[in-house]
Amino acid sequence: MNTKRISRILRKDIAVGPRSPLLLFVVLMPLIMTLALQLVFGDLFVPRPTLVVLDQGVSQIGDMIGERAGIEVFEAKDLVELKRLVAEHEFDAGLVLANGFDQALKEGRRPLLELYISGESYAVNRLVLSITTLDIIREVEGRTPPVRVVVNDLGSNDPIPMATRLTPLVAMFAFIMAGLFVPASSIVDERERKTITAVLASPTTIGEFLIAKSALGVLFSFVMAVATLALNNALTGNLGALLLVLAVSAVFWSLLGLVVGLLAGNSQTLFAIVKGSGIFLAGPAIFYLFPDWPQWIAKVFPTFWAIDPLWRILADGASLSDIFLSLIVVFALILGLILVVRLLAKRMLTKLASV
Amino acid sequence: MNSPVIDVRSISYAYGKQKAVDGISFSIAKGEVFGFLGPNGAGKSTTIKMLTGQLIPQSGEISILGHLVQGHSKEVHQLMGVCFEEKNLYPQMSGEENLSFFAGLFGIKRPDIMGLLRQVDLHDRAKDRVSNYSKGMRQRLMIARALINNPEVLFLDEPTDGLDPVSAQTIRNLIKRKAADGTAVLLTTHGMLEADQLSDRVAFINEGRLYAVDTPENLKLKHGTRTATVRLRRNGTIVEEVVPLDATSSGEALKLAVGSGEVLTIHTQEASLEDIFIKMTGRTL
Numbered sequence: 001m002n003t004k005r006i007s008r009i010l011r012k013d014i015a016v017g018p019r020s021p022l023l024l025f026v027v028l029m030p031l032i033m034t035l036a037l038q039l040v041f042g043d044l045f046v047p048r049p050t051l052v053v054l055d056q057g058v059s060q061i062g063d064m065i066g067e068r069a070g071i072e073v074f075e076a077k078d079l080v081e082l083k084r085l086v087a088e089h090e091f092d093a094g095l096v097l098a099n100g101f102d103q104a105l106k107e108g109r110r111p112l113l114e115l116y117i118s119g120e121s122y123a124v125n126r127l128v129l130s131i132t133t134l135d136i137i138r139e140v141e142g143r144t145p146p147v148r149v150v151v152n153d154l155g156s157n158d159p160i161p162m163a164t165r166l167t168p169l170v171a172m173f174a175f176i177m178a179g180l181f182v183p184a185s186s187i188v189d190e191r192e193r194k195t196i197t198a199v200l201a202s203p204t205t206i207g208e209f210l211i212a213k214s215a216l217g218v219l220f221s222f223v224m225a226v227a228t229l230a231l232n233n234a235l236t237g238n239l240g241a242l243l244l245v246l247a248v249s250a251v252f253w254s255l256l257g258l259v260v261g262l263l264a265g266n267s268q269t270l271f272a273i274v275k276g277s278g279i280f281l282a283g284p285a286i287f288y289l290f291p292d293w294p295q296w297i298a299k300v301f302p303t304f305w306a307i308d309p310l311w312r313i314l315a316d317g318a319s320l321s322d323i324f325l326s327l328i329v330v331f332a333l334i335l336g337l338i339l340v341v342r343l344l345a346k347r348m349l350t351k352l353a354s355v
Numbered sequence: 356m357n358s359p360v361i362d363v364r365s366i367s368y369a370y371g372k373q374k375a376v377d378g379i380s381f382s383i384a385k386g387e388v389f390g391f392l393g394p395n396g397a398g399k400s401t402t403i404k405m406l407t408g409q410l411i412p413q414s415g416e417i418s419i420l421g422h423l424v425q426g427h428s429k430e431v432h433q434l435m436g437v438c439f440e441e442k443n444l445y446p447q448m449s450g451e452e453n454l455s456f457f458a459g460l461f462g463i464k465r466p467d468i469m470g471l472l473r474q475v476d477l478h479d480r481a482k483d484r485v486s487n488y489s490k491g492m493r494q495r496l497m498i499a500r501a502l503i504n505n506p507e508v509l510f511l512d513e514p515t516d517g518l519d520p521v522s523a524q525t526i527r528n529l530i531k532r533k534a535a536d537g538t539a540v541l542l543t544t545h546g547m548l549e550a551d552q553l554s555d556r557v558a559f560i561n562e563g564r565l566y567a568v569d570t571p572e573n574l575k576l577k578h579g580t581r582t583a584t585v586r587l588r589r590n591g592t593i594v595e596e597v598v599p600l601d602a603t604s605s606g607e608a609l610k611l612a613v614g615s616g617e618v619l620t621i622h623t624q625e626a627s628l629e630d631i632f633i634k635m636t637g638r639t640l
Contacts (some may be wrong), residue, residue, distance in 0.1 A: 195443045
């Protein structure tokens with residue numbers, strides 16, 4: 001086993017990758033899917049409320065709003081700047097606190113509060129800013145709010161939001177596309193162009209060739225999975241365990257990619273295999289979306305074991321010891337896949353020689 | 356002949372019940388160009404696949420520079436260069452990148468890629484993607500790739516296929532130079548003239564068996580018939596007479612023709628390798 005040759009093939013594939021429209025599609029798809037799902041279910045594109053404040057005296061209100069979580073406050077130099085920032089939609093709203101505003105409040109007078117609203121601000125942000133401002137005004141005034149608000153969550157007994165439920169599906173999509181499809185299509189491409197014959201006529205062995213292709217899948221899928229989790233704000237909690245699980249899953253999926261690549265003799269067969277087996281590959285992740293379904297069915301899918309540790313870290317904050325059993329199953333599956341790859345590699349060499 | 360670089364001993368291979376190669380033996384010496392000739396399906400490709408380690412002979416042995424090909428493919432591949440019939444290059448990469456990649460696989464630290472590209476007249480297109488190369492340019496790059504490791508054994512499958520006459524001659528000269536430097540060359544070609552010009556010895560293969568292994572000259576002497584074609588103007592019309600030169604009566608026949616004063620031209624002709632192949636195997640190439 002020569003690591004220099006493996007690295008040479010890997011570097012070639014990485015260098016050639018951006019020149020292949022198929023590979024670009026494979027890499028971009030999980031990101032596009034993440035962004036699409038975030039648009040529908042997530043909050044990636046709903047920015048935090050922003051407020052620009054002009055304090056013409058020494059009011060506490062601006063500082064008090066800034067201390068509230070989730071609101072971004074900026075202090076304007078003068079009214080012209082405040083109006084410009086709001087008119088150019090750089091801030092959701094602009095608040096003008098006249099000189100002696102706080103004192104007037106405390107004395108029970110009704111001072112003028114000017115609020116400028118950006119025409120392009122989200123309704124939700126306007127609501128948050130208005131309620132927060134009124135709430136703080138009452139506080140400065142020294143009065144207690146006339147009502148006490150208690151929020152009751154109806155329509156769901158599950159505290160896990162849909163965005164979290166979608167994360168395994170998005171991660172699995174990244175694994176299927178980058179971990180499975182990248183090495184599989186790379187092998188098929190080399191077979192179709194017969195460049196594999198040229199590579200194997202050098203001192204490169206079939207083992208070195210396949211390790212390089214597997215490494216390509218591991219690298220791509222790991223990076224893609226981390227990127228999609230980051231976009232989903234899911235790179236939190238037990239980060240060490242999460243990265244370990246992603247690395248093990250990347251190995252599992254890339255080996256599955258080798259199996260598919262060795263089985264498929266050409267691009268048409270490869271697409272047929274991936275399309276035909278899509279439901280079996282991504283099936284377990286769909287079960288996370290529907291907690292009412294009998295969850296034991298998901299365990300029948302081998303790919304369940306590669307995604308479940310990730311789910312448990314994301315949803316339950318599980319530690320390595322909690323997911324130990326699942327990881328053992330994944331390692332066993334990896335060993336099984338290595339044996340299958342060895343058998344299929346021999347079959348492919350026989351086929352290549354007999355063409 | 357020097358000690359053999361390639362030594363093939365009674366190798367056989369069958370695809371199922373179909374025998375592709377049936378117990379053939381030959382050897383190739385250092386610096387020798389060995390032409391391997393036969394029609395499609397004769398067993399040429401299967402033999403080359405066994406020589407290059409893609410197939411394992413079902414019986415017999417192949418050794419290259421003392422290494423048995425079976426079980427020592429890495430050592431053997433380090434010594435050989437292969438130019439395949441298919442243009443199996445990476446089209447998304449430039450000519451230079453293709454050669455650099457394969458140099459890396461052979462563990463060559465400072466390959467003279469531009470020098471190699473210059474030898475095949477591609478140095479000014481080194482940075483261009485192979486997908487933009489013409490068929491002839493790709494073929495020349497294939498030859499350059501086969502030479503990247505300065506091999507001691509070179510397998511060339513139809514090396515001048517698709518090349519214009521000038522490029523073909525460039526490649527033939529390159530093959531001659533490599534052979535002169537001591538490289539053993541196994542050449543398969545459909546071009547009989549090319550095989551005749553380049554090969555020190557040729558082998559005829561048909562239905563998996565070798566029919567002859569000898570120098571082109573010896574084959575022609577042993578199996579061919581030399582003739583003279585005499586064109587005469589007789590009674591106002593032009594006629595041609597073919598006089599076999601090896602027959603005992605040929606001298607007399609030519610003397611009579613010349614003496615008649617009717618001779619326009621006399622052309623001598625020797626048997627081609629193709630004629631001999633057809634005569635020996637009953638098949639065309």
